[in-house]
Amino acid sequence: MRAARMYGRRDLRVVDLPELGSPPPGWVRLRVEACGICGTDLEVYLNAPRSDEPPLSAADGPLTMGHEPAGVVVETGPDVDLQVGQRVAVEGHLFCDTCFWCRRGDYALCATLRSTGQGADGGLAEEMLVPARICLPYADTLAPEHAALAEPTSVACRAVRRARLEPGSTVVVVGGGSIGLLLSQVARLRGAGQVVVVEPVKRRRELATCLGADLAVAPEDAGQALADLTEGVGADVAFEAGGRPETVRRALEWTRKGGRTVLLGVTNGTLELDLLSFLLSEKELVASLSHTYDVDFPEAVRLLETGQVQVEPLISDRISLDQVVTHGFEALLAEPDAHLKVVVLPNGPVEPARAADLEATG
Numbered sequence: 001m002r003a004a005r006m007y008g009r010r011d012l013r014v015v016d017l018p019e020l021g022s023p024p025p026g027w028v029r030l031r032v033e034a035c036g037i038c039g040t041d042l043e044v045y046l047n048a049p050r051s052d053e054p055p056l057s058a059a060d061g062p063l064t065m066g067h068e069p070a071g072v073v074v075e076t077g078p079d080v081d082l083q084v085g086q087r088v089a090v091e092g093h094l095f096c097d098t099c100f101w102c103r104r105g106d107y108a109l110c111a112t113l114r115s116t117g118q119g120a121d122g123g124l125a126e127e128m129l130v131p132a133r134i135c136l137p138y139a140d141t142l143a144p145e146h147a148a149l150a151e152p153t154s155v156a157c158r159a160v161r162r163a164r165l166e167p168g169s170t171v172v173v174v175g176g177g178s179i180g181l182l183l184s185q186v187a188r189l190r191g192a193g194q195v196v197v198v199e200p201v202k203r204r205r206e207l208a209t210c211l212g213a214d215l216a217v218a219p220e221d222a223g224q225a226l227a228d229l230t231e232g233v234g235a236d237v238a239f240e241a242g243g244r245p246e247t248v249r250r251a252l253e254w255t256r257k258g259g260r261t262v263l264l265g266v267t268n269g270t271l272e273l274d275l276l277s278f279l280l281s282e283k284e285l286v287a288s289l290s291h292t293y294d295v296d297f298p299e300a301v302r303l304l305e306t307g308q309v310q311v312e313p314l315i316s317d318r319i320s321l322d323q324v325v326t327h328g329f330e331a332l333l334a335e336p337d338a339h340l341k342v343v344v345l346p347n348g349p350v351e352p353a354r355a356a357d358l359e360a361t362g
């Protein structure tokens with residue numbers, strides 16, 4: 001079996017592995033049809049500790065990357081309800097289900113959390129083993145490449161939930177990458193009145209308005225545009241999806257007094273906060289971490305199945321597993337603005353009937 005394995009910082013290799021064998025109780029073996037690459041993967045690729053150090057290491061050393069897979073069940077372990085041949089999207093969290101946070105349903109905060117592609121083998125492989133519980137069957141009308149975007153869509157669903165969006169709210173999304181473009185769609189579906197996307201790359205701004213944003217502006221124009229839209233008070237909710245301290249600062253700045261700033265971009269940086277003005281503005285700063293298998297993920301899959309969230313326009317590249325380094329990770333690093341969502345097809349292109357579907361919806 002072929003898999004893209006991380007051996008250390010910026011050292012990803014497509015290698016032959018022994019066959020995976022039968023899944024244990026409660027698990028299934030999937031043939032991976034599609035797996036997205038996202039910003040978090042790039043963070044791991046660039047900044048992960050050596051492969052023999054936690055949290056990257058799988059039990060046996062090098063780690064198969066990929067946390068946005070969709071696949072077909074090819075074998076089920078005991079005590080599994082899924083059927084062989086069923087198509088599923090994979091949520092990805094391997095949580096203990098017994099700790100304080102799991103008992104509250106906050107699975108992403110699990111004391112011993114690992115995820116596919118981060119701490120456990122992921123989906124950039126021809127096949128993978130995964131707990132059945134985090135595999136969600138999806139309708140045959142949804143293409144596997146689109147199902148692979150259930151994971152980032154569920155990130156957006158959670159962030160919108162964390163924002164406690166009120167109907168008619170003015171929302172600003174800082175960062176028009178895949179997550180930002182999904183967020184702007186989900187926020188609109190969940191009642192946002194005005195949606196403004198702030199993004200430096202012109203092509204992404206055009207895409208944002210195609211996907212339903214009311215306004216897409218460059219960062220230097222955003223302050224004025226928001227002031228014009230909101231009688232000078234700022235957005236009810238700002239989502240930070242840029243993943244840099246600077247974009248966090250701007251998101252806070254563009255949030256109105258008494259409004260909410262939701263952080264979901266991944267960054268290692270730090271931010272200085274003027275505590276007096278923060279207090280006087282009574283803003284809320286809320287973090288939103290990934291998703292849950294039982295709430296956010298099913299919501300995302302339904303939004304994709306029903307076509308309420310459009311993902312085909314976000315897919316910039318479809319590549320083979322062998323191209324994962326050159327046309328995937330390194331291409332995204334070399335020319336981040338030239339790509340959006342790169343989807344890897346580890347078992348080759350999807351079958352023709354589905355390709356026809358894609359053209360019809362694309």
Ligand SMILES: [Zn+2]
Pocket residue numbers: 037038039040067068151152
């Ligand atoms: Zn992701």
Ligand SMILES: [Zn+2]
Pocket residue numbers: 095096097098099100101102103109110111112
């Ligand atoms: Zn737990």
